[in-house]
Amino acid sequence: MLTSMDAAAMSRAITRIAHEIVERHPDPEPLMLVGMRTRGVPLAERLAVRIEGIDGRRVPVGAIDISLYRDDLAQRPHARMQPSRIPEDIDGAIIVLVDDVLYTGRSIRAALDALIHYGRPAVIELGVLIDRGHRELPIRADYVGKNIPTQRGDDVRVSLLESDGEDCVGIFVERLSRGR
Amino acid sequence: MDTGARTPLVEPVVDWRHRHLLDVDVLSEAEIMRILSTADAMAEVLQRNVARTPALRGVTIFNLFYEASTRTRSSFELAGKILGADVINVSGSGSSVEKGESLVETLNTISAVGADAVVMRHHASGAPWLAARTIDGHIVNAGDGQHAHPTQALLDAYVLIKEFGDLTGRKVVIVGDILHSRVARSNLWSLTTLGAEVTLVAPRPLLPAALSNGASEREHPLALPSVRVESDLDRAIVGADAVMALRIQNERLRGNLLPSSAEYARRYQLTSERIADASPEAIVMHPGPMNEGVEIAVDVAHSPQSRIEAQVSAGLAVRMAVLFLLIRGGA
Numbered sequence: 001m002l003t004s005m006d007a008a009a010m011s012r013a014i015t016r017i018a019h020e021i022v023e024r025h026p027d028p029e030p031l032m033l034v035g036m037r038t039r040g041v042p043l044a045e046r047l048a049v050r051i052e053g054i055d056g057r058r059v060p061v062g063a064i065d066i067s068l069y070r071d072d073l074a075q076r077p078h079a080r081m082q083p084s085r086i087p088e089d090i091d092g093a094i095i096v097l098v099d100d101v102l103y104t105g106r107s108i109r110a111a112l113d114a115l116i117h118y119g120r121p122a123v124i125e126l127g128v129l130i131d132r133g134h135r136e137l138p139i140r141a142d143y144v145g146k147n148i149p150t151q152r153g154d155d156v157r158v159s160l161l162e163s164d165g166e167d168c169v170g171i172f173v174e175r176l177s178r179g180r
Numbered sequence: 181m182d183t184g185a186r187t188p189l190v191e192p193v194v195d196w197r198h199r200h201l202l203d204v205d206v207l208s209e210a211e212i213m214r215i216l217s218t219a220d221a222m223a224e225v226l227q228r229n230v231a232r233t234p235a236l237r238g239v240t241i242f243n244l245f246y247e248a249s250t251r252t253r254s255s256f257e258l259a260g261k262i263l264g265a266d267v268i269n270v271s272g273s274g275s276s277v278e279k280g281e282s283l284v285e286t287l288n289t290i291s292a293v294g295a296d297a298v299v300m301r302h303h304a305s306g307a308p309w310l311a312a313r314t315i316d317g318h319i320v321n322a323g324d325g326q327h328a329h330p331t332q333a334l335l336d337a338y339v340l341i342k343e344f345g346d347l348t349g350r351k352v353v354i355v356g357d358i359l360h361s362r363v364a365r366s367n368l369w370s371l372t373t374l375g376a377e378v379t380l381v382a383p384r385p386l387l388p389a390a391l392s393n394g395a396s397e398r399e400h401p402l403a404l405p406s407v408r409v410e411s412d413l414d415r416a417i418v419g420a421d422a423v424m425a426l427r428i429q430n431e432r433l434r435g436n437l438l439p440s441s442a443e444y445a446r447r448y449q450l451t452s453e454r455i456a457d458a459s460p461e462a463i464v465m466h467p468g469p470m471n472e473g474v475e476i477a478v479d480v481a482h483s484p485q486s487r488i489e490a491q492v493s494a495g496l497a498v499r500m501a502v503l504f505l506l507i508r509g510g511a
Contacts, residue, residue: 068233073508
């Protein structure tokens, strides 16, 4: 495994994204952060804490579960489902959708479909800790913690204190012996 | 829009291994909890502006109902539609069943036109097991004869768990026509699996023979240690956490099993006086349809302790969870 981001780098990346969000959407714009289950949720909560530290604003944080919206439901069994939680009316809100890793873009597509079933936000933006490339849909992130070039077969794993006991990003490179 | 300070049920990590839901007796505690926690997430879906999802898009579900039903049939229909499935209703009347088509023929027909799942209610106990052997699709038992009604038991468990958190040691009293009740039979399995202490209460003629001979209260002779049998409701209800009344069917009153509805009501009706002897935070349940004034007093049915409406809305979320897990759970 290659460590691509340690705890200090992760903390700096989250702080920088928080500053970028505040710069683009100064108080009192109706901002809401929505984390994608599972690791997007603690990231969204951390961003909200940072934003409050910057301009004192308390930004509502939601959580969205995309199990019912995945486009591969028929191919692979769904793992587990937890209730989504959208804390306020999203009509007219500026939503920053938050996830740990942006890869094919398919999960984001599913989250967008789920979100608009709650109402009509003014804007939906996307913030991710890691962008590893290989998009399969026309989706891009508005806020990126770090771009990491990867091969398709690589495995990028984000560990967070809240769910995994430590903050780091590791890359498990596809074995060369299986190579191409 | 906020769904309040609800604590989501913790979903156990357990692989889904069932293609059918025929009864709850084959479900482990972890499997029941997986259904209930999925139902919890489904309950949130129902609160969205647009309560529709694409999870079962392209799936065709047949509702095959040989017996009358309002709640079960409409909630299965809606559950399928909310999840994006196409739902087709076939009832005993108005279909080829009236022309004498057999159950197997009907099943083969709907299988041939492309049923991915069949939700089935039938007056013959065991009919869904026959269906599961006959066709390829997923079978959901929506009530068979006097045998099983698994989704009712699961929605009852959901209401109880949302109320009490953990059912271990909770006292649940089920009163009514135990002998003929598929609701009681399925509830017995799921509630004991979840750790509740179940007391079945009925006049002697409405208790299964295996349970009613001998003393008025005794342990179940089978491997269900936490089931008690009682013919005195006033004694059974003391300290109960939940009391569930079952419908007394008119045909039982016309037969020789019961003297009259008035006599039944005098000894077994859930009245506010009787509920006062239960635990102070006890809840009242009924699977419906109710005979208000027979098995349950009107004021009790509509009291703050009543969860009868909650049962109906839980039914929708639980049936969504069941359809989703059976069809998309990977088994």
